[in-house]
Amino acid sequence: MEPAFFPRIAVVGVGLLGGSLGLAARQRKLCREVIGVGRSRPALEEALRLEAVDQVSTDLAEGVADADLIILCTPVGHILDTLPQVLAAAKPGAIVTDVGSTKSAIVRAGEETATRLGKLFVGSHPMAGSEKSGVRYAKPDLFEESTCFVTKTTQTDPLAFSSVCRFWMALETRLVLCRPERHDRLVALVSHLPHMVAVALVQAVESLGEDKNLIRGIIGNGFRDTTRIAHGSADMWEDICAQNNGEIANVRKAFDDAVARVFDSIQNQDPALKAMLQNASEYRGFLDNH
Numbered sequence: 153m154e155p156a157f158f159p160r161i162a163v164v165g166v167g168l169l170g171g172s173l174g175l176a177a178r179q180r181k182l183c184r185e186v187i188g189v190g191r192s193r194p195a196l197e198e199a200l201r202l203e204a205v206d207q208v209s210t211d212l213a214e215g216v217a218d219a220d221l222i223i224l225c226t227p228v229g230h231i232l233d234t235l236p237q238v239l240a241a242a243k244p245g246a247i248v249t250d251v252g253s254t255k256s257a258i259v260r261a262g263e264e265t266a267t268r269l270g271k272l273f274v275g276s277h278p279m280a281g282s283e284k285s286g287v288r289y290a291k292p293d294l295f296e297e298s299t300c301f302v303t304k305t306t307q308t309d310p311l312a313f314s315s316v317c318r319f320w321m322a323l324e325t326r327l328v329l330c331r332p333e334r335h336d337r338l339v340a341l342v343s344h345l346p347h348m349v350a351v352a353l354v355q356a357v358e359s360l361g362e363d364k365n366l367i368r369g370i371i372g373n374g375f376r377d378t379t380r381i382a383h384g385s386a387d388m389w390e391d392i393c394a395q396n397n398g399e400i401a402n403v404r405k406a407f408d409d410a411v412a413r414v415f416d417s418i419q420n421q422d423p424a425l426k427a428m429l430q431n432a433s434e435y436r437g438f439l440d441n442h
Contacts, residue, residue, distance in 0.1 A: 156318035158247075162187040162219035164212065164238065166199040168281055169251050170225035171290030174204035176323050179292045189215030199287045213241035221319065223276075224250035228258065229391035235262050239271045247312045249276045253339055254395040255303050255332035263307040272312040275303035275332060278325055279343065283383040300325035301339075303332045340399035344392060345407060348400065350382040351389075 161177055163170040166188040174186040188205030189212060190196050196208035209215030216222045216238055224231045224238065231252045239262070242248055248271065252258050255275050262273035280298040282289070300320045304313055317327055330338075357367065357375075393400060417425040 156182070156221075156315045156322065158183050158219075158221035158315075158319070160185045160187065160219045160221075162189055162216045162222045163205065164189045164216065164222065164224045164234065165226035165230070166190050166195060166205060166208075166287050167225065168285050168287065168289050169278070169294070170223070171199055171202065171204040171287035172280070172292065172294035173223060173225065173251075173323075174199065175202075175290055175292035176295060178203070178206075180322055182319065182322055183221075187215055187219060195287060199290075202287060202290065204287060204290055212237055216241050216246075217243060219243075220246055221315075222246060222248045224248070224252070227385075227388045227391045228252040228254050228395050231258055232261055232395075235273075236265050239265045239269055239273065242271050244270070245272070247272045247274060247315055249274050249316050251276060251278055253277055253279075253343065253392055255301070255335040257395050259303050259305065259332040263305060267307060272309050274308060274312050274316040275301075275335075276316060276320065277301040277303075277335065277339070278320065278323075279339075280325075283381055285385050285388075295320075295323040295325050298325050299328055301328045301330065301335045303335055304329060305331060336396050336399045337402070340396055340403045344396055344400050345403045347381050347384065347389060348393075348404075349407070350379045354379050354382045 161183045163174050163186060166174065170188070174188065177183050178186055185207070186205045188196050188199045188208040189210075190208070191210060193210060196205075196210070199205045200208055212234060219242070222238060222242055224234065226234070231250050235248075235258070238248055248262065248266070250258060250262070252275075255277060259275040262275060265271070266273040278295050278298055278300040280295045302313065302317050302320065317329070320327060414425070414428055416422070417428065
């Protein structure tokens with residue numbers, strides 16, 4: 153399948169993901185020009201210096217007006233806020249997509265607005281990135297071998313959907329095609345819940361009142377690996393939790409039940425604990441073999 157080529161790509165929000173998209177699209181020649189759109193002039197200037205974009209704009213409507221593909225790379229709350237303006241400014245035939253890690257609300261708003269205006273919207277979510285933020289951490293291979301969701305509903309334009317899929321395939325992502333609601337259930341399980349567990353673990357350790365310098369000196373890889381993601385952006389995760397709170401609550405019930413079983417077996421010196429540990433080890437090993 154031939155990769156999609158878009159003469160002009162506009163990236164709204166040139167941080168880690170947006171900057172990496174610009175670098176990847178330029179390196180792979182998926183476009184002739186990348187326009188970086190944002191509110192911070194210093195961040196845009198840094199993106200120019202790093203050659204993640206070819207030109208920049210702090211005017212949202214002006215920045216996206218001539219683009220053939222518009223990718224919204226801001227926090228999910230901001231994506232919802234700017235979708236109407238972006239779709240209104242997009243030229244006929246241009247495709248608008250996003251990288252938001254929640255999909256139901258974004259896709260619903262995007263497709264309703266796109267249908268009303270005669271424009272095109274397809275929801276995306278590449279599961280790439282790190283706890284770091286900012287265009288200075290952008291890299292062209294960020295998306296390689298990552299999972300990328302592309303959502304489809306009865307309102308999704310089939311040609312736009314195909315073009316967005318081919319774009320992400322050109323970045324060497326592994327596509328998962330599903331409805332927005334299915335996406336939100338799955339990422340609550342494998343992304344949003346783990347982040348909140350990491351946050352809770354850090355808070356639990358802090359609440360015990362031990363000296364922070366002592367804790368820093370004795371932690372090993374287990375604690376570091378388990379809590380690394382808790383260092384992520386508070387603003388971004390507040391938005392994610394607000395948009396996907398229902399699914400996070402649903403998977404939390406399963407987590408609470410599992411925690412109760414494990415710690416009850418410890419408290420009661422239940423022989424079943426060994427089976428739980430073995431099962432977890434085997435399941436985790438299976439997840440690494442892909």
